[in-house]
Amino acid sequence: MSTSNPFDAIREFETSDGSNASFASLNVLEENGHTQLSSLPYSIRILLEAALRKCDGFLVTEEDVKRIAAWSPTQTPGEIPFMPSRVILQDFTGVPAVVDIAALRDAMVSLGGDPSKVNPQVPVDLVIDHSVQVDVSGLFPDARERNLEIEYRRNMERYQFLKWGQQSLDNFRAVPPGRGIVHQVNLEWLASVAREESGIWLMDSLVGTDSHTTMINGLGVLGWGVGGIEAEAVMLGQPIYMLLPEVVGFELRGELRPGVTATDMTLRIVEMLREHGVVGKFVEFFGTGLANLSLPDRATIANMAPEYGATCGFFPVDQVTLDYMRLSGRDEGHIQDVKSYLQEQGMFWTTDSPTPEFTSSLHLDLSDVEPALAGPKRPQDRVNLSAMKSHWRESLNAEIGHQGHGVSPSENNRVIQVSDPNGDDFELGHGDVVIAAITSCTNTSNPSVMIAAGLLARNARSLGLKVKPWVKPSLAPGSRVVTEYYDAAELSDDLSAMGFNVVGYGCTTCIGNSGPLDQHIEEGIDKGDLIVGSVISGNRNFEGRVHQKVKANYLASPPLVVAYALAGTLDIDFETDPLGFDSDGNAIMLADIWPSDAEIRNAV
Incomplete structure (x- = not known):
């Protein structure tokens, strides 16, 4: 958080252990006439929170904050900085980013400096999941062990390098082969939804070097895939510059009929959004049908944002989100703190929450979906x-x-x-x-x-x-x-x-x-x-x-x-x-x- 705090936005909320925690309050912006929070899509509120918290007059200016706060369905898109709170990598596209960090350390040595000072400035996780091949099919009971052995033989040099990265770099973790797919690991374990860093609570957000990073939006965590240079910029404390996006609202009603799966539903949504045209836009889901979707159902829809062409397909945090966090073993105190923080920020969705304004809207009755x-x-x-x-x-x-x-x-x-x-x-x-x-x-x-x-x-x-x-x-x-x-x-x-x-x-x-x-x-x-x-x-x-x-x-x-x-x-x-x-x-x-x-x- 900038020490200048130009909007005087720091407020406190009571945590599960009775202590007070600080955060950059969006309500302050509403009190000062910069925005009407209930009208903003939840995804835009996350962009706004990041800008408000990071406002330093240099990388993020007061005008940037005001521009995001003034989002409207009829806006003329302007450029904004977005500073995600972390980065996630996979082993194909992520390794070059770690190589570049290593090269920067070499350069520091050449200049007579301390290489240990060169580190990612935000948390970075790399999950190894893209290297395993089905050399041995599922017809063989020992297929997993045999494929993993082949994977290690093919990729040992890369894996040794990533192990060096984990041992040497601050803010960097590598998840070894055989643990899972990066986006599922992110969903089950890595994502915090919201957390405290350096004494300030913040919304979890990220960019990743894989197009299906978007899956995490099913958990109410804003994120999408970017190129390696953009990911490295964020790793080194720089913002991503983007146009303030249009947001397409997608209303879900009813529930799926017996025998119809979440996959069937997602393929129908992909078809509809491709026809509508959502390239370069956010999609945000709302409506009574949300209550009938499990968190994994939402993650399936969010995952395929690249296929329907959107930057992301976002689901706001609600009780279903918290229940999933509990099911996946997150700390109970943290879950309660996440809820308290989101309620203070006006970012916790319930069936009584006002529907935000959207650039355009679509509607789907889930009972109409066919296998x-x-x-x-x-x-x-x-x-x-x-x-x-x-x-x-x-x-x-x-x-x-x-x-x-x-x-x-x-x-x-x-x-x-x-x-x-x-x-x-x-x-x-x-x-x-x-x-x-x-x-x-x-x-x-x-x-x-x-x-x-x-x-x-x-x-x-x-x-x-x-x-x-x-x-x-x-x-x-x-x-x-x-x-x-x-x-x-x-x-x-x-x-x-x-x-x-x-x-x-x-x-x-x-x-x-x-x-x-x-x-x-x-x-x-x-x-x-x-x-x-x-x-x-x-x-x-x-x-x-x-x-x-x-x-x-x-x-x-x-x-x-x-x-x-x-x-x-x-x-x-x-x-x-x-x-x-x-x-x-x-x-x-x-x-x-x-x-x-x-x-x-x-x-x-």
């Missing part, structure tokens, strides 16, 4: 599950483009005979699913959809269903917490039986770290020039991203990933086509093994 996938080449191209079979057949023959593969109708039924190393023969054709991956920060953070996948695997196993032999299945949870609740629910063995053993705790297939397909599968694809598919619980499906030989890639909820692994093809209508047959020859439909909402709730 869906998105693909074959873009996350905004949503397809209702009921229409997937007809969609697939149309896209196979459609002109090459976002929705087409350009195959001649005369080649639709082309198949290639394939033999695996065990001597088993099968046919491989267009639309066969060769990758089925429960992966990514988007969905593996959400217990409801992950438990649903486990229950579907259990039900399928009990009826004798198996994953098709050409499918490469994998399970890469967002953190070890997922494995813990799978074990507690006794679902790990059922997933293992379906080929969904844990392959690692990292991004894996979602960022293209799918690893190789079996040689006989790749040869079959090449020989037949086949359009084969993947179904993944990720957030991006651009052609060539998941695997260079897989051209039809669909995003789906974790239970649908298991369903398509059992089906082995995109050319299926789950309402009319069976997944298989039981020992008496009776057809087994997806509806027969899909878990009910009550089953999911009981397991969770």
Whole structure:
């Protein structure tokens, strides 16, 4: 906090232990006629708090504070400084930032100075999650250990360097491989929501060197992905300069129907916001429907802000947020202090809170959401599950483009005979699913959809269903917490039986770290020039991203990933086509093994 305190904004609130804590009060700005807090979107209030707290007349001026305080739906955007309270990195894009800090230390030595004085000026966390590949598929019970061993061999030099960083630098932590995906680790552990630093309480906010840093907005923490230079600037105590954003309000009403997942909801929201146009804007969610969304549901929506094009998709802090903090093991005293601080700042949302003003607004009744996938080449191209079979057949023959593969109708039924190393023969054709991956920060953070996948695997196993032999299945949870609740629910063995053993705790297939397909599968694809598919619980499906030989890639909820692994093809209508047959020859439909909402709730 600047010692000048030009707005005389320092106030106090009583903490859970009875002591008083200081903070830069937004109410002071309202009392002095600079703003009307209830009209400001919650996300703008966080920008305002950071500016007020950091106002020093140099990096952040009084005019900057007044400009943010005067935000309105009809504003002419002006440039503002934003000083996030911390930075989060992942191991691909974050390592160069640490290298630059090391280079600055070398330069300090060359100048005869003390290199230990060169440190990040704000807390920095680097989570190693982008390096693990699915070299060994989920068909093998020891896949996780084998993939982790390969990861260490490939990346040992980088990991040793990051260990040096953690031991040598102040304000820097490195989370080692095998712990989880950066955004899930941030959600479960790193994020404070609000905290005290240097005697002043502040709103948690951040930038990160990964586009899906936005996931943390589901926890009411403002943050988004930036380039390495911007991240380094923040690390060294400098602000990010940006235009004061427009804010699109997205009202949620009602609740999801039974059988509809948070993934289905998120894909619908992506579709709507892409149509609306939100590039360079904040999106803020509000409405009665918020009370019907769990914190992981909100995180799923916030995660895909890059896919709908927004800078962030923000959810204000409410009781659901505090309940999640408690569930994830945050200190009870801290949780109470967070609530008290946010109430003092007018940033704690309840159903009675006034609706802020927005630049524009959209509305979605959650009861209208249908089960869906998105693909074959873009996350905004949503397809209702009921229409997937007809969609697939149309896209196979459609002109090459976002929705087409350009195959001649005369080649639709082309198949290639394939033999695996065990001597088993099968046919491989267009639309066969060769990758089925429960992966990514988007969905593996959400217990409801992950438990649903486990229950579907259990039900399928009990009826004798198996994953098709050409499918490469994998399970890469967002953190070890997922494995813990799978074990507690006794679902790990059922997933293992379906080929969904844990392959690692990292991004894996979602960022293209799918690893190789079996040689006989790749040869079959090449020989037949086949359009084969993947179904993944990720957030991006651009052609060539998941695997260079897989051209039809669909995003789906974790239970649908298991369903398509059992089906082995995109050319299926789950309402009319069976997944298989039981020992008496009776057809087994997806509806027969899909878990009910009550089953999911009981397991969770």
